[in-house]
Amino acid sequence: MSVAIIGAGAAGLRAAQHLEELGISYTVLEGSNRIGGRIYPFSYQNGFLQYGAEYVNGVDNEIYKIAKKNGLLSETEIDEDGYETVVNGKEVNDKLYEIWDKFESSTNEKLERDGANKKLSYQNVSQRIDFYFDAFIKAQKFTQSEKTIMENMNVLFKNQFQLEWSSPANDVCFLTMRIDIIYQIFQLCLKNFDIWDSGMDVDVEATLNQNGFKSILDELASKVPQNKIKLSSKVVNIDYSGIQPSTYNFQFVLSGSKVKVLLSNDQSFLFDSVIVTSSLGYLKQNKNTMFTPALPAQKSAAIDRFGFGSNMKVFLEYAQPWWPRRMSTVQISGRVGKVGTAPSLEDDLMVFQPSLWAKNVLVAWVAGNGPKEISKLSDSQLIAVLNNHLTTQLKDVYSVTKIQRIYRHNWISDEFSLGSYSYISNKTCQSNTDDIKLMRDPVLINRRPVICFAGEHTDSEMYQTVVGAARSGLQEADRIAKYYSSI
Ligand SMILES: Cc1cc2nc3c(=O)[nH]c(=O)nc-3n(C[C@H](O)[C@H](O)[C@H](O)COP(=O)(O)OP(=O)(O)OC[C@H]3O[C@@H](n4cnc5c(N)ncnc54)[C@H](O)[C@@H]3O)c2cc1C
Numbered sequence: 001m002s003v004a005i006i007g008a009g010a011a012g013l014r015a016a017q018h019l020e021e022l023g024i025s026y027t028v029l030e031g032s033n034r035i036g037g038r039i040y041p042f043s044y045q046n047g048f049l050q051y052g053a054e055y056v057n058g059v060d061n062e063i064y065k066i067a068k069k070n071g072l073l074s075e076t077e078i079d080e081d082g083y084e085t086v087v088n089g090k091e092v093n094d095k096l097y098e099i100w101d102k103f104e105s106s107t108n109e110k111l112e113r114d115g116a117n118k119k120l121s122y123q124n125v126s127q128r129i130d131f132y133f134d135a136f137i138k139a140q141k142f143t144q145s146e147k148t149i150m151e152n153m154n155v156l157f158k159n160q161f162q163l164e165w166s167s168p169a170n171d172v173c174f175l176t177m178r179i180d181i182i183y184q185i186f187q188l189c190l191k192n193f194d195i196w197d198s199g200m201d202v203d204v205e206a207t208l209n210q211n212g213f214k215s216i217l218d219e220l221a222s223k224v225p226q227n228k229i230k231l232s233s234k235v236v237n238i239d240y241s242g243i244q245p246s247t248y249n250f251q252f253v254l255s256g257s258k259v260k261v262l263l264s265n266d267q268s269f270l271f272d273s274v275i276v277t278s279s280l281g282y283l284k285q286n287k288n289t290m291f292t293p294a295l296p297a298q299k300s301a302a303i304d305r306f307g308f309g310s311n312m313k314v315f316l317e318y319a320q321p322w323w324p325r326r327m328s329t330v331q332i333s334g335r336v337g338k339v340g341t342a343p344s345l346e347d348d349l350m351v352f353q354p355s356l357w358a359k360n361v362l363v364a365w366v367a368g369n370g371p372k373e374i375s376k377l378s379d380s381q382l383i384a385v386l387n388n389h390l391t392t393q394l395k396d397v398y399s400v401t402k403i404q405r406i407y408r409h410n411w412i413s414d415e416f417s418l419g420s421y422s423y424i425s426n427k428t429c430q431s432n433t434d435d436i437k438l439m440r441d442p443v444l445i446n447r448r449p450v451i452c453f454a455g456e457h458t459d460s461e462m463y464q465t466v467v468g469a470a471r472s473g474l475q476e477a478d479r480i481a482k483y484y485s486s487i
Helices: 010-022 062-069 094-115 125-139 144-165 171-175 191-195 212-222 250-256 280-290 297-305 370-374 379-393 426-431 435-440 466-486
Strands: 002-006 025-029 041-044 047-050 083-087 235-239 259-263 268-271 273-276 312-317 329-333 351-354 361-366 405-408 443-445 448-453
Touching: 002 010, 002 235, 002 259, 002 268, 002 466, 010 025, 010 212, 010 273, 010 466, 041 212, 047 212, 062 212, 062 466, 083 144, 094 125, 094 144, 094 191, 125 144, 144 329, 212 466, 235 280, 259 273, 273 466, 280 297, 297 426, 297 435, 312 370, 312 379, 329 379, 361 370, 379 405, 448 466
Parallel strands: 002 025, 002 273, 083 329, 273 448
Antiparallel strands: 041 047, 235 259, 259 268, 312 361, 312 405, 329 351, 351 361, 443 448
């Protein structure tokens, strides 16, 4: 008996670890030339910056336990009091900020409540925020300039959801993304706030130190012998047409028929079962050619409906930090120096955070339309845009210096990710189906799990995360092990 695991990300490595422990034969086929998938640390100074996963959600899970055991939890946290907000080139004053803060806290509570309300939970988060914002503006007696500031604060507020949930927050965003069908119409629905659950009353994200996810990845990989991971092995087809249902003999199905896994270099291998951990973005794009016969219609439709975002980080390296020590984040909104209303990349460059340990690095967190626009630019073009944006928007607040170098990984154009992570979209909410379960359900023939599906998008409570991805890998490996030990 042998199992193919497609992908050496958190889900694939955790599945492999389980099969290794049980002594079940397996091979991990990884398309790229590295392990980790959307865990992607790169060496910088005396540590590792993370193109992908950065924080650990919840505490009652294996990933948090690895972080704790290996001393990876950061001693410094992002200081919530160190937020600076700059609108149209000016710092927002304390009085207005306090009024805004109260609105934001109460709206957050209302959104949570709305998510749990069946009549509202299918609604779009962005529209719901606007609904509360309109009522707030009507109830206050703002001057025109104060109103403009509040409107910009609302843009920043919605951007927080874009960044956290990876879903475009506003209509402008997806109208300008027509080129990429995958990301067009999948906005975040309120239901996410009800369904997503890290097992804690209040979600806590653990911040890691400079070794962070590099050490977590090392630990996951240490349990899987290197010779069982085949890098640069892109799977282009999984052919299970040879496995015929039998009404009387499971053994026959086990020994007599195999799944044929074809690589892009035309090599093919036979396995008894396969665990697919490709990202949802990859499945959206490739599912019609990747499986023979095609996936069941319900599963395929769920893959189409579920949301998949495009967040990314750009690391800006400076000779010296120009930001004050107390600043933990600067949020920028407004259009200083811009004429006209046409959307531009700068509109999506809103959040900048100093790295907690690489003191000369500022991290730009980019969501919405930004990643798509960024993927069209060379490093020098992007540096020019960022330099111009920061010096123009912050000129009355800070003495911004020039960026020396940037580091980035464009998840949206990474052929094996095609985006960042998943979320419950309006389409899923409207169809009233359990799309996570539909995406996770294995292809069974005579009870035999012929093709299993793992990956962050298949975890019912902690989709989006490494915790969910690892848990899903373990679960699918266990499903296969249990089946074979039962026959
Ligand atoms: C910018 C960003 C920030 C994030 N921040 C966090 C965070 O702070 N905390 C957190 O928990 N999570 C975060 N995430 C999400 C987290 O990284 C993912 O949920 C998790 O790593 C997904 O693991 P996975 O195994 O499901 O998929 P992946 O990591 O995508 O692994 C799938 C693997 O399969 C390979 N593959 C795909 N198709 C094929 C094929 N046809 N043939 C062979 N190989 C194939 C891919 O190359 C990849 O290695 C972030 C992600 C991004 C992009």
